Amino acid sequence: MSLYTSDNPVFASFSFYAALLGAKTLLMALLTARQRLSKMAFANPEDAKMNKGGKIKTDDDVERVRRAHLNDLENILPFLTIAFVYVGTGPSLGCAKFLFRLFTAARFMHTLVYAVFVIPQPARALAFFGGMMANLYMIYAIVTTYASAF
Amino acid sequence: MSLYTSDNPVFASFSFYAALLGAKTLLMALLTARQRLSKMAFANPEDAKMNKGGKIKTDDDVERVRRAHLNDLENILPFLTIAFVYVGTGPSLGCAKFLFRLFTAARFMHTLVYAVFVIPQPARALAFFGGMMANLYMIYAIVTTYASAF
Amino acid sequence: MSLYTSDNPVFASFSFYAALLGAKTLLMALLTARQRLSKMAFANPEDAKMNKGGKIKTDDDVERVRRAHLNDLENILPFLTIAFVYVGTGPSLGCAKFLFRLFTAARFMHTLVYAVFVIPQPARALAFFGGMMANLYMIYAIVTTYASAF
Numbered sequence: 512m513s514l515y516t517s518d519n520p521v522f523a524s525f526s527f528y529a530a531l532l533g534a535k536t537l538l539m540a541l542l543t544a545r546q547r548l549s550k551m552a553f554a555n556p557e558d559a560k561m562n563k564g565g566k567i568k569t570d571d572d573v574e575r576v577r578r579a580h581l582n583d584l585e586n587i588l589p590f591l592t593i594a595f596v597y598v599g600t601g602p603s604l605g606c607a608k609f610l611f612r613l614f615t616a617a618r619f620m621h622t623l624v625y626a627v628f629v630i631p632q633p634a635r636a637l638a639f640f641g642g643m644m645a646n647l648y649m650i651y652a653i654v655t656t657y658a659s660a661f
Numbered sequence: 662m663s664l665y666t667s668d669n670p671v672f673a674s675f676s677f678y679a680a681l682l683g684a685k686t687l688l689m690a691l692l693t694a695r696q697r698l699s700k701m702a703f704a705n706p707e708d709a710k711m712n713k714g715g716k717i718k719t720d721d722d723v724e725r726v727r728r729a730h731l732n733d734l735e736n737i738l739p740f741l742t743i744a745f746v747y748v749g750t751g752p753s754l755g756c757a758k759f760l761f762r763l764f765t766a767a768r769f770m771h772t773l774v775y776a777v778f779v780i781p782q783p784a785r786a787l788a789f790f791g792g793m794m795a796n797l798y799m800i801y802a803i804v805t806t807y808a809s810a811f
Numbered sequence: 812m813s814l815y816t817s818d819n820p821v822f823a824s825f826s827f828y829a830a831l832l833g834a835k836t837l838l839m840a841l842l843t844a845r846q847r848l849s850k851m852a853f854a855n856p857e858d859a860k861m862n863k864g865g866k867i868k869t870d871d872d873v874e875r876v877r878r879a880h881l882n883d884l885e886n887i888l889p890f891l892t893i894a895f896v897y898v899g900t901g902p903s904l905g906c907a908k909f910l911f912r913l914f915t916a917a918r919f920m921h922t923l924v925y926a927v928f929v930i931p932q933p934a935r936a937l938a939f940f941g942g943m944m945a946n947l948y949m950i951y952a953i954v955t956t957y958a959s960a961f
Contacts, residue, residue: 513663513813517749525808526746530803533739537796540735540789543801561782578854584734584884585840589743589833592891596826599817632861639840646837653830660823663813667899673960676896680953683889687946689884690939704878711932734884741892 514599520605525598528611532587535619539580542626546573562632583618586642590614597649600656610645617641664749671757675748678761682737685769689730692776696723729776733768736792740764747799750806760795772786814861814899821907825898828911832887835919839880843928846873879926883918886942890914897949910945917941 515522547553550572551562559565594611621638624630665672697703701712702720709715744761771788774780815822849852851862852870853908859865921938924930 513665513816515665515749515813515815516663517751517806520810522749526749526803527807527810529742529746530807531802533743533796534740534800537736537793540793544888555725557779557782557785575855580735584738584888585880586837588734588738588742588884588888589891590741592829592888592895592956593833595742595745595895596829599822599826601817629857632857635857641689643837643840646833650830650834650837653826656817657823657827657830660820660827663815665815665899666813667901667956670960672899673957676899676953677957677960679892679896680950680957683893684950686889687886687943687950690943705875707929707932707935716946730885734888737894738884738888743890745892745895 514601519598520604521602522598524604524611525594527639528593528615532590532618535622536580536583536587539576539583539622542622543548543573543576545571546576564633575629576626579622581602582621582639584644586639587618590642593646593649593653596653600652602652610649611634613643614645617645625659664751669748670746670754671752674754674758674761675744678765679741679744681765682740682768685772686730686733686737689726689733689772692772693723693726693730696720696726725779726776729772732771732775734787736789736796737768740792740796743796743799743803746803750802752802760799764792764795767795814901819898820904821898821902824904824908824911825894828915829891829894831915832890832918835922836880836883836887839876839883839922842922843873843876843880846870846876876926879922882921882925882939886939886946886960887918890942893946893949893953896953899950902952910949910961914942914945917945 517523517526547558547570548562550570550573551565552568552573553559553562553565554567556567559567594614597610598607617638621635621642624634624638667673667676671751682802697708697720698712700720700723701715702718702723703709703712703715704717709717744764747760748757767788771785771792774784812933817823819850847870848862850870850873851939853859853862854866854867856867859867882929892932894914916917918940921942922933924934924938932951
């Protein structure tokens with residue numbers, strides 16, 4: 512019997528949080544665009560030309576948002592597969608939901624303190640490790656479940 | 662009953678376009694290599710050494726291809742999970758196929774106008790938002806389907 | 812009947828190697844942190860402030876690890892979806908396991924020769940193409956299986 516059906520509340524929960532995290536990652540592009548427009552700092556001549564006063568230059572605030580975006584690719588994208596595979600190990604709904612919520616909250620927090628309000632460390636480090644812990648816990652559960660499939 | 666079987670034409674369609682988009686993303690590496698070799702502009706001393714006349718330097722055309730590649734990671738990789746989860750909401754084949762094709766066409770177009778022929782804006786913006794719209798529509802469908810799994 | 816169940820040894824094998832590769836990608840962040848701390852080279856003022864003697868600067872060894880990390884995003888993340896879809900085409904366990912192991916070995920090797928021991932070319936090129944071949948073979952199998960779903 513497949514665990515990957517909308518009848519399985521763990522898979523339903525994964526689906527919901529995966530969509531939320533997908534949206535969050537995609538919308539980083541708008542945060543970058545907002546910074547590029549407010550600083551008139553672009554990466555391509557055709558973009559600078561489209562905006563009056565636009566220049567090709569590197570700007571600290573733009574780079575900060577881009578680093579936050581890259582950090583999402585490095586953490587959220589692996590999560591999407593790790594959490595999916597974790598659903599197949601048949602975890603309890605309570606445990607799975609806790610991990611999905613912890614990871615989601617940690618990653619939203621990461622972007623807030625990194626690229627929106629810029630709060631001193633260890634704010635970002637805590638958000639980063641919150642997400643990392645959720646990922647590593649699921650990886651541990653998967654590897655022990657499927658160890659014989661090595 | 663699982664929707665994730667090759668008997669489900671929506672999943673078959675997802676599988677086909679996921680493979681196409683995976684290939685497209687992977688092959689960006691060859692586009693970068695082509696530019697690096699034609700400009701003899703490398704990122705690592707061991708690469709410069711391997712190619713007679715190679716230097717470690719940053720080149721505008723190489724960077725352009727690398728930005729197109731990064732943009733694929735930012736958009737195609739989230740799509741792969743979003744579209745997969747969307748298949749589980751049981752969409753009609755017509756609607757799903759339309760979205761998968763729209764997204765695929767938009768992303769191929771994005772690379773063509775960004776890094777192959779370099780066409781002035783708003784060509785790239787249109788391709789970008791075509792793909793983004795397909796992603797956001799699927800996210801909306803997932804979140805409303807699974808809202809109670811919050 | 813769904814192929815995405817823990818009873819299917821091909822899916823079990825996919826789950827195992829997906830978790831391993833997810834862990835590998837995530838842990839690149841620690842390799843970067845180690846380099847940043849040993850060179851005291853940071854990207855953000857709040858990070859430099861947290862570490863006595865820390866400066867905001869670009870360092871060759873830090874950038875090398877970051878390129879290895881980005882290369883993982885470019886190759887391992889597409890693999891995670893490609894291999895998942897490939898499981899649905901019903902491959903033999905022997906063939907699937909060979910591809911998953913080849914890819915996993917190639918990517919671990921890639922990081923070792925790129926960012927840990929720095930071995931001259933063509934070491935990195937061989938590791939890169941080993942992984943690429945596994946991905947392209949699976950893409951070919953998917954596209955031919957689902958060609959009618961175009």
